[in-house]
Amino acid sequence: MLPIESVESGTLSTLLIYTICLGILILIGIIIRLKVKIFTKFIIPASLIAGFIGLIIGPHGLKLLPTSMYDTWSGYATILISIVFAPMLIGITVNFKRIKETQAIPQLVFSWTSSFLQWGIPLIITALFLTPVFGIDPLFGTLVEVGWSGGHGTAGGMIEVYENLNYSDGGSLGLTTATVGLLIGIIGGTILINYAVRKGYTNYIGIKDTITDSTSATMGLIPKSEQKSSSVKTVQSEVVEGYAFHVAIISIAIFIGWILQTIIEPFVPGMPLFPLALIGGFIVGVILKRTTLWEAVDVGTFRNIQGTALDFLVVSAVATISIPIVLEYFWPLLIMSIVVLFCMFGFFFYIGPRIFAKDWFEHSIILLGTSTGVAAVGYMLLRMADPKMESDAYVAYGLRSPFSSPFAGGGLVTASIPIFTVSFGALPVGIACIVVMILIFVVCKIFGLYGRHNNSYFNRE
Structure with a gap:
């Protein structure tokens, strides 16, 4: 087993190290995705490849990583899926x-x-x-x-x-x-x-x-000459970083979802947070459209945040499959x-x-x-x-x-x-x-x- 077992359990450092390991797996998955043609041809996501690598080296495979890490990863999905769903209805026309x-x-x-x-x-x-x-x-x-x-x-x-x-x-x-x-x-x-x-x-x-021939589109790295911005800067940096602004909106949407979950829990036991975060996002979007803050909302930034959360979600979820x-x-x-x-x-x-x-x-x-x-x-x-x-x-x-x-x-x-x-x-x-x-x-x-x-x-x- 790798020396990461020595990291003290139950601390913020533990959470940091465990998340870093997910990031390393994603990077390995990206490299494999770009270098192995069969993965490129069939557009298998790098996050899925990374998840299976995590599964192979985990407790049910080579046992290179500690069980405590996988126990932590197994809880990521329920958090990250709310981030994916919260902004889904914001800015849609x-x-x-x-x-x-x-x-x-x-x-x-x-x-x-x-x-x-x-x-x-x-x-x-x-x-x-x-x-x-x-x-x-x-x-x-x-x-x-x-x-x-x-x-x-x-x-x-x-x-x-x-x-x-x-x-x-x-x-x-x-x-x-x-x-x-x-x-x-x-x-x-x-x-x-x-x-x-x-x-x-x-x-x-x-x-x-x-x-x-039609499936051979690289679906990989975009050449410098063809790269385009996936989001736009909508807030002056001296006010707040644009991503922080959009994360704050997502946070409010999830908070509203949590309130809704608390209200309906006695009537619908087991209702998860993420679909209610979606409703929370819709409510936030309706309110924002009536304020000057709507000018600062960029759907592309939301999609980038969603994509990041989804990649980490897939890696952590697949890696923790119980064989x-x-x-x-x-x-x-x-x-x-x-x-x-x-x-x-x-x-x-x-x-x-x-x-x-x-x-x-x-x-x-x-x-x-x-x-x-x-x-x-x-x-x-x-x-x-x-x-x-x-x-x-x-x-x-x-x-x-x-x-x-x-x-x-x-x-x-x-x-x-x-x-x-x-x-x-x-x-x-x-x-x-x-x-x-x-x-x-x-x-x-x-x-x-x-x-x-x-x-x-x-x-x-």
Whole structure:
């Protein structure tokens, strides 16, 4: 074991050293990400690589780092996820005309219904089969949407939720599910695109195009000549540093979230802080728009802070996965993953062509990548299917995000489903999710969003 074991436990120095070690892991992950081509090709995040390195050298692997460090890291996720969510709704503007033009509404329908599918099917399977056969907790059925649509960041943030609901295994299993979903999104999505090209479903690449070339974008270091500022200076330095100003706003949002959590705790036990911090951020944003301080708000700075928190969250969460727990749940995880995989691919081919009037494959593939992995996977798959970004899929994805990301795929509803499951049972909640999914499609049918369209899927030779 490394000499870091000698650091006195329970001190601020301990917290500093342990956080420094996370930073070192991230740097190692960055170097590996840039140097190993397979990680670059499939845009595996450096934070995920760093997390797995931490897992390998940790208590369940080579035992190079002390258990006390990992115990500390395991608590980071619940703090950092609140920082990620707090500013999410601050500064967002909505263009309803562009929403209609770019098919953002069908994308929103696809996103919401796929999340309800990932809640409903696993909960029903868990209630009817996995719990009776393997004796697992009904909350196991909530893990797919957390890991697949939510990703590693959400899975890490949900650790607190599962612990509050007396299902401590949920943290490690959620992160494992997120890893499975990421692989399915990358590998399965690439296979789907090759299949779609041969079938003529794609509109911007043909059989003669090389898909591998379109995935070779470096996604690494940006050359000096192409570097752009990711935030702007909005406050004079003699007043306060710009990042300190934005961190202060995030702090207020989280504080409001904490007050809301305290108020609703007697009525909704186990409600985590991060979705309430999101509401706190919305409240802060509304207030700021009525003051001169709004001129100093920069969304880019918020995104940088969120990104930093998310990277550290992923590293700490993945590194602290409990391998024994994952092995204990191997067969239920395998069964659940296979069933949901087939459901998602069936959903993709049945629903996609029916709700998108144009470029159904391009719109559907970015959403499939996101609902099984992370947004970066969705972008990667779209770039493969639409190398020059000629479709509106990318724009529609951004326009639909404010109506989806804060709620499903890692937001307020994602955090609430496990609570509903404990309160009402896996089977009723699972059936309710499927019913809601069907109702959404019925409404779409009434308003003309759901029906056969003049696209390559229905008009192939």
